[in-house]
Each structure stands twice: as C-alpha cells, then as structure tokens.
Amino acid sequence: MIAITPSGLSELLARHGISPSRKLGQHFLTDPNLIAKMVKTAGVGPGDRVLEVGAGVGNLTVALARTGASVVAYEIDRRLAPVLAETVPSHHRVAIRMEDATKVDWNEALDGKGWVMVSNLPYGVGTPLLLEMIQRVPAVVRYTVMLQREVVQRLLARPGSREYGIPSVIVGLYARIRRSFDVPPQVFFPRPEVFSSVVELRRTDPHPDAELAVSLASAAFGKRRKMLRRSLDPQLAGVEQILPAAGISPRDRPEVLSPADFLRLAGAVRLRQQEQ
Numbered sequence: 001m002i003a004i005t006p007s008g009l010s011e012l013l014a015r016h017g018i019s020p021s022r023k024l025g026q027h028f029l030t031d032p033n034l035i036a037k038m039v040k041t042a043g044v045g046p047g048d049r050v051l052e053v054g055a056g057v058g059n060l061t062v063a064l065a066r067t068g069a070s071v072v073a074y075e076i077d078r079r080l081a082p083v084l085a086e087t088v089p090s091h092h093r094v095a096i097r098m099e100d101a102t103k104v105d106w107n108e109a110l111d112g113k114g115w116v117m118v119s120n121l122p123y124g125v126g127t128p129l130l131l132e133m134i135q136r137v138p139a140v141v142r143y144t145v146m147l148q149r150e151v152v153q154r155l156l157a158r159p160g161s162r163e164y165g166i167p168s169v170i171v172g173l174y175a176r177i178r179r180s181f182d183v184p185p186q187v188f189f190p191r192p193e194v195f196s197s198v199v200e201l202r203r204t205d206p207h208p209d210a211e212l213a214v215s216l217a218s219a220a221f222g223k224r225r226k227m228l229r230r231s232l233d234p235q236l237a238g239v240e241q242i243l244p245a246a247g248i249s250p251r252d253r254p255e256v257l258s259p260a261d262f263l264r265l266a267g268a269v270r271l272r273q274q275e276q
Helices: 007-015 032-042 061-065 078-087 127-138 151-156 166-174 210-221 239-245 259-275
Strands: 049-053 070-074 094-097 117-121 140-148 175-183 196-203
Touching: 007 078, 032 061, 032 117, 032 140, 032 175, 049 061, 049 151, 061 070, 061 078, 061 094, 061 117, 127 140, 127 166, 127 196, 127 210, 140 151, 140 175, 151 166, 151 175, 151 196, 166 175, 166 210, 166 259, 210 259, 239 259
Parallel strands: 049 070, 049 117, 070 094, 117 140
Antiparallel strands: 140 196, 175 196
C-alpha cells in the first residue's frame, strides 16, 4: 500500500484520465497530517472493523489499514477502481467494494456488531446516509466522519437556534455527538468553497418510541413556521388534546421542542392509540 502525497495526487488522476466529479461531490483529502489526525481521533487499531464510505483515491483507506484494523471501503465511482488497485493493492485487511453506498442493505452487508465508520463523506449524500445509518444500522456503534461544517452545526444544534431541525432531533434520539476539529478547504483537491468538520458520534440504544418521535418531528418541521396544532393536525387526530397531555403547548413551534419533548409526544400518541 502506498500513501499519496499532495503533489502526486494531480499526476495520479491525470495518469488515469480522471477529473473529480462535482456531481459525486468529490473532494479528495491531500494532507497526510490531517488524515493521521482523523485516524487518531477514530482510535481504531488491531481487531477493529472499519467501514469507509467514499474511498476516493485511498489516502484514508491506507492510513486506516496501517493501524492494523480491517477495512471495508466503498466507492461509487468505477473510474477510481484502477487508482485504488494501485494505491491499495490486494491486502488481507482491506476490501474495496465498488458500489453505491446509498443502495447497500447495511444490516445484511455488515457481519455482526461493533463496526466503526471512518469516512470523508461525499457532499450531497453524506448527511442523509449518516442519519439513516444511525437510525437503522445498529452494527455500526461509532462514527468519525467529515462533513461540511454547516451540516455539523445542524447536527449539534440546540432547540431554539436557527440551525435546529430534523438532523438535530435524530442525533439527539440515537447518538451522543462531539465536534472534534474543523478542516480548511486547502487540504482538499479540488478545493471546496466551504469549511468541513470532523465529528464523532457514538450510537446509543434508542427508546422504543424513537421512530415515532422522528416521524412526528418530520411532520412538524415540514411546516416549521406553523404552530404544532396546525402542522401536526393532518397526521395526528386529536392533536389539541394530545399535545397538552404530553406537556406541550399547541401554540408552540417545532424549533422549541427538544428531542426529549418529541419523545414524550410520541409516548402520548402511543398511549392514546392503545386507549382507542
């Protein structure tokens, strides 16, 4: 396995006739120190099983494998297959899968529990993929992922803030989260127009009503400017009685409700359903 220097990345791509795809949100990491910092933050080593989505040219893949961890790396862009064959040649601890990660059945693809995702997630698909996996894929217990900084701000947002929304609620119900460090645009090729951030998440055991709480939050935030009695009325029969039963004012707007509030609302809905 070889590491790719910043100066060698352009030459490597040119030699294979590849230009980064804006459609796929490709921004390849070029700073070996930052890659090392991300791997250290993930804290993986021998015996760990690592999932990487968006292998790109293999820089992060190589660094993860060098810790002694076993790595399964997904890459959608088949043009990069010969690049990865060069940078990450056949190795018993690395499996490269040229597949669309958004179409993978992760509960079938990942054997057992205890997986760690470490990824520079592609722009565009990274956020919905991460949120879906946190909710639906218990096999992955920890995440160290790079996303656009503004996305990370939404994941970390508190009730009442402008950034607070569905991503914040999902994270609050399914994980513990911590921002690790910010990443400047100049460490990527091509250089993006925004900063990125590395964030760590640890999945928690969700409450039995968590899925219903997310469904209610999605309906409420779908009409963010409206009071809950109006935004939830199409989905929730008896909303004027259920909200007070959960200790929530029908005049509240969704951005003031915490994940725990939505969970309490879900409990009130479930109780009413049982009584009917």
